[in-house]
Amino acid sequence: MDTIKKKILLVDDDLDLLEQNKILLESKGYSVVTADNMKDAWDTFKKEKPDVCVLDLIMEEHDTGFVLSHRIKRDEYGKTIPVFLLTSATYVTGMKFGAATGEEQEWINCDGWFDKPIQIDELTTKLEDTLLKYQQLKNK
Amino acid sequence: MNGIKPKVLIVDDEKGLRNGTQRLLQRQGYDVDTAEDGASGIQLGIKNDYDLAILDLKMPDIDGIEVLKEIKKVRPNTICFIATAFASFDTAIEATKLGAQSYIPKPFTTEELIKHLETGYEKRLLLVEADRLKREREARMLEIAYEKSRLNTIVNSIVDGVIVVNKTGELVLFNPASLKYFELNEIIIGENILGILPASVSELINKFIVPVKFENVSYSTSLELKPNRELCVEVTCSAVPHPDGSLAGVVIIINNTTELKKIEFVKSQFVSMVAHELKAPVAAVLGFMNLILDDSINISPEKEKEYIARSTKRLQALIEMVNDLLDISRMEIKKKEREIKELRIEEILKTTLEFLELELKKKGVSTNLNIAPGLPVIKADYNEINRLFTNIISNAMKYNKTNGSIDISVSYSGNYLITKISDTGIGMKPDEKEKLFQEFYRVKNDQTRNIPGTGLGLSIVKRIVESYSGKIEVESEFGKGTTFIIYLPAKL
Numbered sequence: 001m002d003t004i005k006k007k008i009l010l011v012d013d014d015l016d017l018l019e020q021n022k023i024l025l026e027s028k029g030y031s032v033v034t035a036d037n038m039k040d041a042w043d044t045f046k047k048e049k050p051d052v053c054v055l056d057l058i059m060e061e062h063d064t065g066f067v068l069s070h071r072i073k074r075d076e077y078g079k080t081i082p083v084f085l086l087t088s089a090t091y092v093t094g095m096k097f098g099a100a101t102g103e104e105q106e107w108i109n110c111d112g113w114f115d116k117p118i119q120i121d122e123l124t125t126k127l128e129d130t131l132l133k134y135q136q137l138k139n140k
Numbered sequence: 141m142n143g144i145k146p147k148v149l150i151v152d153d154e155k156g157l158r159n160g161t162q163r164l165l166q167r168q169g170y171d172v173d174t175a176e177d178g179a180s181g182i183q184l185g186i187k188n189d190y191d192l193a194i195l196d197l198k199m200p201d202i203d204g205i206e207v208l209k210e211i212k213k214v215r216p217n218t219i220c221f222i223a224t225a226f227a228s229f230d231t232a233i234e235a236t237k238l239g240a241q242s243y244i245p246k247p248f249t250t251e252e253l254i255k256h257l258e259t260g261y262e263k264r265l266l267l268v269e270a271d272r273l274k275r276e277r278e279a280r281m282l283e284i285a286y287e288k289s290r291l292n293t294i295v296n297s298i299v300d301g302v303i304v305v306n307k308t309g310e311l312v313l314f315n316p317a318s319l320k321y322f323e324l325n326e327i328i329i330g331e332n333i334l335g336i337l338p339a340s341v342s343e344l345i346n347k348f349i350v351p352v353k354f355e356n357v358s359y360s361t362s363l364e365l366k367p368n369r370e371l372c373v374e375v376t377c378s379a380v381p382h383p384d385g386s387l388a389g390v391v392i393i394i395n396n397t398t399e400l401k402k403i404e405f406v407k408s409q410f411v412s413m414v415a416h417e418l419k420a421p422v423a424a425v426l427g428f429m430n431l432i433l434d435d436s437i438n439i440s441p442e443k444e445k446e447y448i449a450r451s452t453k454r455l456q457a458l459i460e461m462v463n464d465l466l467d468i469s470r471m472e473i474k475k476k477e478r479e480i481k482e483l484r485i486e487e488i489l490k491t492t493l494e495f496l497e498l499e500l501k502k503k504g505v506s507t508n509l510n511i512a513p514g515l516p517v518i519k520a521d522y523n524e525i526n527r528l529f530t531n532i533i534s535n536a537m538k539y540n541k542t543n544g545s546i547d548i549s550v551s552y553s554g555n556y557l558i559t560k561i562s563d564t565g566i567g568m569k570p571d572e573k574e575k576l577f578q579e580f581y582r583v584k585n586d587q588t589r590n591i592p593g594t595g596l597g598l599s600i601v602k603r604i605v606e607s608y609s610g611k612i613e614v615e616s617e618f619g620k621g622t623t624f625i626i627y628l629p630a631k632l
Contacts (some may be wrong), residue, residue, distance in 0.1 A: 016428065017420075020424075020431055021427075024431075027436060
């Protein structure tokens with residue numbers, strides 16, 4: 001791990017889970033900034049320029065996470081960083097907003113999904129792998 | 141002669157011969173009529189179905205050949221003999237050609253005549269029997285045709301699609317519904333339709349057709365013929381065996397399952413939503429427990445206590461949600477034991493306000509109850525109506541401003557008791573108002589974040605109101621307040 005802590009933007013409207021995951025990520029050596037709604041999340045993203053974003057799927061609306069991911073990935077800075085979505089597995093099936101088609105997935109354009117509750121080791125491994133890929137792309 | 145007297149017609153202009161033959165034949169057991177000329181011979185021969193007719197060839201008015209022709213036209217089974225003293229080879233041939241049994245030369249002996257008549261009568265009996273069999277066969281054919289058309293009418297009126305193919309996949313029978321389901325314009329009886337049907341259906345049919353020995357079972361498959369559950373069918377293929385057990389063909393039944401699939405979808409969506417809503421608090425509590433137990437993470441005792449308190453709050457909310465869900469489920473299966481009584485709305489409202497008094501005071505919310513005089517009663521279950529108003533008034537309190545107020549009025553109009561409950565709270569935006577009665581829907585913003593709730597309260601309210609054939613309306617202005625108007629039918 002770099003001496004400079006990597007900064008994660010963590011967004012979830014469940015304040016309990018937000019705090020727990022912040023503590024877990026900090027215990028793994030990351031610096032964590034948080035937001036609990038779409039507007040704050042966007043403002044924090046613009047201000048903090050995080051290295052990674054981890055967004056909960058369902059906040060104010062069913063697909064808030066999708067919309068936020070889409071916006072970040074279209075941003076000049078945002079497209080240079082990985083974005084992950086958190087979801088409850090139950091929602092992938094049976095719900096109308098599931099990212100079923102390739103078109104939808106392209107629109108959301110995120111780098112991966114994690115089921116809630118977060119398995120911290122799984123999350124950090126995937127984070128580091130993806131960060132490394134982005135670094136290699138930048139170096140090219 | 142088996143007791144049946146053969147009926148004979150004698151047509152002859154010679155009176156002596158006519159009467160003589162009549163007497164002779166009557167003695168032999170024949171039933172004999174006579175005619176003295178051709179015209180009356182034709183008349184009798186047409187009118188009655190004689191077994192046998194003896195026609196004189198030469199008569200003054202109409203000759204025997206002509207009489208024969210006329211009788212045969214109407215009575216083809218009457219066996220006719222031509223009798224003449226002027227026998228010529230040509231007339232004999234002509235008479236036979238026209239259907240005469242034979243030619244009797246005059247004069248004739250009794251034996252000769254009887255021999256002719258007996259042979260003729262045997263033929264007559266054969267002809268009659270053949271006729272009867274023919275008529276019977278025709279009647280049976282008609283019956284079969286009728287049976288077939290009745291079967292067709294029945295098959296055509298079945299809502300399910302029905303297709304029958306033989307053991308090589310050629311079409312034997314179908315009804316219009318089957319064409320509609322598979323969007324086929326026209327199929328022809330005898331045409332091989334395995335290539336026209338959806339592949340999965342043809343596969344099922346092949347399960348019977350392809351093996352040397354078929355099993356007498358049914359195969360089913362579910363198909364979504366139009367996407368997004370617009371048209372779903374269940375296709376069942378069953379073997380039709382011959383009496384000897386070999387395969388005669390396959391019957392394909394197409395059953396419309398669209399409504400079922402739609403209900404299933406709504407159900408699975410609801411289950412999915414419930415699972416998510418239940419998972420969230422459990423995940424939160426589990427997260428806190430794991431943090432407290434994790435030795436690698438340093439948490440102060442104060443924080444630990446806070447986390448336990450927050451866990452308790454989540455669990456409390458979880459219990460409330462489970463209770464609400466149980467109520468909804470009870471309402472859905474209508475197992476909830478209702479005790480229908482005459483109730484006074486104003487009394488229930490007063491009780492509800494008393495019950496909430498402490499909390500109202502805590503929030504500084506004042507209430508104002510305005511009851512029109514002489515209200516009729518309603519007939520309903522006390523617990524349900526109490527639940528209805530408790531849910532709405534506690535919402536009016538929870539989403540109110542500090543030191544706000546709640547106005548409640550009850551009036552009577554058009555056979556409905558109309559209860560209006562207005563608050564001076566945070567109000568709603570139009571799109572939020574629309575989703576208000578959906579299960580688990582909660583308006584989410586900075587102001588509502590810390591207000592506890594299951595997202596099921598108003599859904600329950602709506603179910604209760606509608607179960608009594610009532611109606612609920614909501615008016616709201618964002619930032620100003622919300623009014624719920626509940627219509628319940630009065631008991632007169």
